[in-house]
Amino acid sequence: MVLVMQRPRRAKGSSSALQPGRIGPLELANRIILPAMDMNMCADGVITDAEIAHYVARAKGGAALLITGSGAVAYPRGATSRKQPGLSEDHFIPGLRQLVDAVHEAGSLLCVQLCHHGKNARLDMIDDRSVLVPSIPEGRPDLSALADCTRSELTQLAATTAGRAPRFHEATEDDLVLAIDDFAEAARRAREAGADAVEIHAAHGYLLSTFLSPTDNRRTDRWGGSLENRAGLIVEVTAAVRAAVGSDVAVLVRISGQEFGSEDALTTADATASAVLSAAAGADAIHVTGYGTNSFANFTDGPLPEKIGAYRLQASAIKSALDIPVIAVGRITPELADEMLAAGDCDFVSMGRQLLADPDLVQKLRSGRQEQVRPCINCYVCVEQNFFDEPPICAVNPALAGHLPPFERAESSRSVLVVGGGPAGMEVARIARERGHRVTLLEAGTRLGGTAWFSQLTTPTNGPLITWLEHEIRRLGVDVVLSTRADVALVRSLAPDVVVVATGANRGRPDVSGAELPHVHTGDDLRALLLGEGFHGQPIRLRGLARLARAFRLTSDAGRIRELTRRWMPLGRNVVIVGGGLVGLELSEFLAVRGRNVTVLESSRHVGVPMAMPRRWTAVRRATEVGVTVVRGARLNEITTKDVGYELGGAEHRVVADEVIFASDVCPDSILGDRLAGLDIEVHTVGDAGEVGYITGAMHSAWVTASKL
Ligand SMILES: Cc1cc2nc3c(=O)[nH]c(=O)nc-3n(C[C@H](O)[C@H](O)[C@H](O)COP(=O)(O)O)c2cc1C
Numbered sequence: 129m130v131l132v133m134q135r136p137r138r139a140k141g142s143s144s145a146l147q148p149g150r151i152g153p154l155e156l157a158n159r160i161i162l163p164a165m166d167m168n169m170c171a172d173g174v175i176t177d178a179e180i181a182h183y184v185a186r187a188k189g190g191a192a193l194l195i196t197g198s199g200a201v202a203y204p205r206g207a208t209s210r211k212q213p214g215l216s217e218d219h220f221i222p223g224l225r226q227l228v229d230a231v232h233e234a235g236s237l238l239c240v241q242l243c244h245h246g247k248n249a250r251l252d253m254i255d256d257r258s259v260l261v262p263s264i265p266e267g268r269p270d271l272s273a274l275a276d277c278t279r280s281e282l283t284q285l286a287a288t289t290a291g292r293a294p295r296f297h298e299a300t301e302d303d304l305v306l307a308i309d310d311f312a313e314a315a316r317r318a319r320e321a322g323a324d325a326v327e328i329h330a331a332h333g334y335l336l337s338t339f340l341s342p343t344d345n346r347r348t349d350r351w352g353g354s355l356e357n358r359a360g361l362i363v364e365v366t367a368a369v370r371a372a373v374g375s376d377v378a379v380l381v382r383i384s385g386q387e388f389g390s391e392d393a394l395t396t397a398d399a400t401a402s403a404v405l406s407a408a409a410g411a412d413a414i415h416v417t418g419y420g421t422n423s424f425a426n427f428t429d430g431p432l433p434e435k436i437g438a439y440r441l442q443a444s445a446i447k448s449a450l451d452i453p454v455i456a457v458g459r460i461t462p463e464l465a466d467e468m469l470a471a472g473d474c475d476f477v478s479m480g481r482q483l484l485a486d487p488d489l490v491q492k493l494r495s496g497r498q499e500q501v502r503p504c505i506n507c508y509v510c511v512e513q514n515f516f517d518e519p520p521i522c523a524v525n526p527a528l529a530g531h532l533p534p535f536e537r538a539e540s541s542r543s544v545l546v547v548g549g550g551p552a553g554m555e556v557a558r559i560a561r562e563r564g565h566r567v568t569l570l571e572a573g574t575r576l577g578g579t580a581w582f583s584q585l586t587t588p589t590n591g592p593l594i595t596w597l598e599h600e601i602r603r604l605g606v607d608v609v610l611s612t613r614a615d616v617a618l619v620r621s622l623a624p625d626v627v628v629v630a631t632g633a634n635r636g637r638p639d640v641s642g643a644e645l646p647h648v649h650t651g652d653d654l655r656a657l658l659l660g661e662g663f664h665g666q667p668i669r670l671r672g673l674a675r676l677a678r679a680f681r682l683t684s685d686a687g688r689i690r691e692l693t694r695r696w697m698p699l700g701r702n703v704v705i706v707g708g709g710l711v712g713l714e715l716s717e718f719l720a721v722r723g724r725n726v727t728v729l730e731s732s733r734h735v736g737v738p739m740a741m742p743r744r745w746t747a748v749r750r751a752t753e754v755g756v757t758v759v760r761g762a763r764l765n766e767i768t769t770k771d772v773g774y775e776l777g778g779a780e781h782r783v784v785a786d787e788v789i790f791a792s793d794v795c796p797d798s799i800l801g802d803r804l805a806g807l808d809i810e811v812h813t814v815g816d817a818g819e820v821g822y823i824t825g826a827m828h829s830a831w832v833t834a835s836k837l
């Protein structure tokens with residue numbers, strides 16, 4: 129059955145994303161959909177109140193259709209977690225019905241995602257069952273990225289499969305007949321629970337997509353070989369699900385518009401052909417995602433892309449072959465949503481992480497408050513928890529999944545002095561103001577953002593968060609005072625009820641011979657120069673850096689600095705970065721693509737550890753691809769005017785260095801906090817000034833502190 133989309137009634141003067149639209153039997157209030165995201169909040173497959181609260185928040189926020197995280201059609205067989213929704217027995221229906229009713233009452237429609245996890249079914253591994261695959265995989269997966277996981281991370285990863293590797297079972301005809309029936313029965317249960325739609329998960333390396341993908345499917349029977357055969361399982365499942373739900377429940381099919389990372393991976397042409405077959409089998413819409421074939425290597429190609437509008441081309445290609453709606457996904461911002469919808473690249477957009485970061489997105493767009501939307505910063509903190517079978521944590525929205533309770537209005541208004549205008553200081557100021565306090569924020573530099581502003585040079589996705597925080601504190605009426613360094617006397621003279629210290633971290637120099645040489649810089653040196661903050665009493669170490677400062681102080685635009693440094697940067701050719709954490713690793717790539725020979729010396733066995741795992745794996749891969757030499761376990765011995773000496777595995781090594789940058793030895797700047805501690809004033813410390821935790825630590829500690837002021 130192929131349905132022709134009804135012409136939408138366009139609301140006057142509003143964006144394309146806010147126009148109503150139709151999917152099969154469903155009238156959607158707008159074009160914004162919450163895609164499936166595992167919340168890992170179920171109890172042995174049963175929906176919990178906490179999970180319902182998560183979806184209700186997004187329904188109240190205005191997303192037209194909410195798709196549940198992957199539900200296991202054959203639970204516990206073919207399932208990945210006891211915390212995902214089970215769909216295999218009728219006793220799961222009441223919980224689902226509660227969810228559907230709550231979402232309806234809050235104003236949205238609900239779709240249940242139907243999944244068989246195939247080779248990724250961690251419960252099969254835990255329960256010592258074999259996992260279902262089209263063909264037994266050849267060779268071993270490349271797990272080299274795990275070398276940069278800590279022991280604790282590896283322990284958590286192993287626990288999700290009880291330490292067991294998968295035992296593969298090549299699906300027989302009987303297995304597939306059962307799987308098709310499992311999907312149909314699960315769909316029937318979703319319908320009985322009152323769901324408006326079901327989505328067949330035929331992407332992301334799970335059972336149905338492994339049949340479609342030539343990488344996984346090397347069968348020679350009726351399920352392998354030609355595209356028609358490889359798509360056969362998706363087609364038969366779609367037809368069975370359609371028959372099970374009738375015509376008043378919409379059937380969505382989610383496919384990868386392209387797979388990335390192996391030569392024989394699924395092409396967009398094959399994905400398009402399979403979408404046409406799914407439509408003919410009864411799909412009401414196709415949801416186009418993408419997939420990197422090795423989650424431990426190219427997860428940031430898919431399913432969680434780092435590129436904005438990552439699958440736009442694939443969605444557009446598939447749409448041009450169909451006359452049913454296409455849903456696009458992949459870091460779609462509100463601006464891009466409008467552009468893609470207006471260009472006819474898709475009919476609906478899914479926004480995943482953006483709706484984790486801000487459940488009220490649609491309401492804000494509706495009321496013309498787009499700049500109030502809290503941006504997702506693409507940091508992968510949320511999905512890292514999925515690797516550990518835990519509910520997601522959001523770096524910028526601490527309330528996600530009930531991680532921290534929402535804040536309430538304060539009983540009485542107090543005067544709050546915040547010292548430091550980085551993310552932690554601004555977030556404290558924002559929440560304190562929202563709660564009704566009178567807030568003054570002092571910042572030593574000439575602009576807000578602190579180290580996070582500087583980090584935009586290497587991590588542009590941090591920029592929108594700073595813009596959002598600044599916009600919010602100004603909108604809410606925080607009294608912002610720039611170029612003012614707080615000391616005890618100033619704090620006393622302002623006589624606040626409470627002081628919140630958010631002075632960030634110091635980046636020091638290791639105690640090593642040569643650390644004071646003029647070509648040796650700390651992250652603070654570079655930052656102070658670029659932000660025009662001066663050197664806090666230190667002499668300018670390098671003429672070139674002074675020139676850099678003069679040039680870049682002229683611009684307040686991080687994007688422009690990024691571009692300018694591609695053409696000119698007064699740093700010598702050979703750069704050694706000491707410390708391979710978040711800053712060191714990202715800086716290494718930044719410098720390498722600007723023509724520098726970069727060596728990163730990391731004392732521990734792992735690099736990039738402060739980054740969430742998928743981001744870290746990509747950062748390490750990319751640094752290596754652009755020629756950065758990463759040395760793990762290197763003990764710094766000395767720095768001379770020509771080179772850096774270090775020890776590795778008992779042997780002495782030397783690497784030529786025109787510049788040395790210390791990106792290690794980050795420690796809280798507790799000076800002001802310590803000085804204020806003796807006074808008769810209520811003092812709190814947030815962000816890196818208390819404990820180095822980068823943006824996640826800043827936003828979460830600010831939330832905790834500001835909630836109790
Ligand atoms: C925490 C998390 C869990 C996810 N779980 C699922 C899932 O259960 N099923 C699925 O099809 N996609 C899942 N995804 C992928 C999203 O549906 C979406 O395709 C992806 O996040 C890209 O969209 P975005 O860039 O708007 O976030 C998950 C994503 C996240 C962040």
Ligand code: SF4
Nearest residue numbers: 504505507508510523
């Ligand atoms: S954790 Fe990071 S990537 Fe995930 S939703 Fe929040 S900001 Fe976005």
